[in-house]
Amino acid sequence: MSRPPWIVAALTALAILLTPAVVLGTASQAYASEGGDPALIKKLDETNRAYIDAQNVLTASLARQTTLKRQQDELEPRYAELRDDTQSMSIAAYQNGGGLRSAATLLDSGTPGVFADRVSTLEVIARGNAEQLKQVTKAREELTRTKATIDAEVAKQQASMAVMTKQKAELEEALAQSKNAVDASTTWSGNTTGKAAEPAPRRADGSWPAESCGTADPTTKGCLTPRTLHALQQVQKAGFGHFVSCWRPPGEPYEHPKGRACDFAADAKDFGGVATGASKEYGTQLAAWLVKNAQALGVMYVIWFKQIWTPAGGWHSYGSGQGDPSSDHTNHVHMSIY
Missing domain, CATH: 1.10.287 (Helix Hairpins)
Known part of the structure; x- marks a missing residue:
């Protein structure tokens, strides 16, 4: 028995929507599937927060x-x-x-x-x-x-x-211990002539106020801390307008579930493969801009192209990836905020 044309069209559309490749493509555009050493991520959060407190x-x-x-x-x-x-x-x-x-x-x-x-x-x-x-x-x-x-x-x-x-x-x-050795050969100096960031609000004594993930994230359906949203807005005001994704559901690595991190794609529209040419230059400039404005924005660390920067340690090689563009951070710049 033949089906009416409208049923065939509906079933075909449903099959396309359920195709794994398409679902994966949508997910990869939503955020980059990052790897990372959980112990290192925890240590990065603890030590950099303590370092920034003392620095303030x-x-x-x-x-x-x-x-x-x-x-x-x-x-x-x-x-x-x-x-x-x-x-x-x-x-x-x-x-x-x-x-x-x-x-x-x-x-x-x-x-x-x-x-x-x-x-x-x-x-x-x-x-x-x-x-x-x-x-x-x-x-x-x-x-x-x-x-x-x-x-x-x-x-x-x-x-x-x-x-x-x-x-x-x-x-x-x-x-x-996580095979992230000091690497002075690559520091992603980049073009740092972009507009300087407006400092995020501080307490009267210069310290950062505690913030929760309660502000709507314009890049997802999740939330951000006010300071992270401020950093995101300052990045965009400085002229970096490529695709970006911030909040992620609980269980994801880094500060994303806490609303304290954003991933900035090197490509204009989504998280693609290993960045080359203009895309790599874009990522390099953005990483350098974040480092230059780290103290004004409360940046804890930046990861880009197998390199990680912290206010305490400067640039190191980043060896916690799994060999793919997302976990190696060769297709996006990761920013974590205090």
Whole structure:
């Protein structure tokens, strides 16, 4: 029994939709199937977050020290001037009737009117000395507090540098264990002349606020943190307009399920094969731009073309792929955000 034409057409369309190759093609366009060492991914998240926290404290401390040093430079000559003026006033007051001579001068007054005039003169001198001493004391206290605060900031700076050194060593060890050795030969310097990123919002002390995956991801049906969305928007404002995919469902590697990562395709429309020519140059420029603007955006690490960059360790070779363009990151640039 022959089927009506409309049924045949419907069955044919359904068969096409269910063809594995087509489903795979749609999925590959949605996101790149990345590999990765789970232990390394966990270590990358932990060490880079700790490193960036310490880096933020260090930056804020250095800025604070600059302000305090400027205050100190203003206070020291002011204190010295007040101190010298006070000494001069004391000497002059003594020479003109201070100390025991003041009492003798009063006793030597010939009339009540002269006595009263001399008392008034001594009161004026005393009040002047008292006010001058008050100003000297205040300036000295301000200077002492400023110096103590500078010492505290220097101690904070040293502590932050110690944390950064520790995290750098731990990251180097984790990368080495995952066969991601230091590779100074390739650093993807690229063309970094693109528009500089607008800094993401920070707390008053310069630290990054904690954020959850609660903002709609314009590249998927998932969510992003506000800082990740900001980074994505800044990338696009800088002129990088190729295909991008950010959020992924739980179970996927890296920070994608947390809404803290994006994959930027080297090709214009989707995640293709190994990038070459203009596509590779695009990826190289984007990777370099992300590194250049990492501190402004809160970038934890960048992966591109078998290379990984972190603020703690710089560029390393990336050996955690499985030999395909997605896991080797030769068809897309991966960005993880704090």
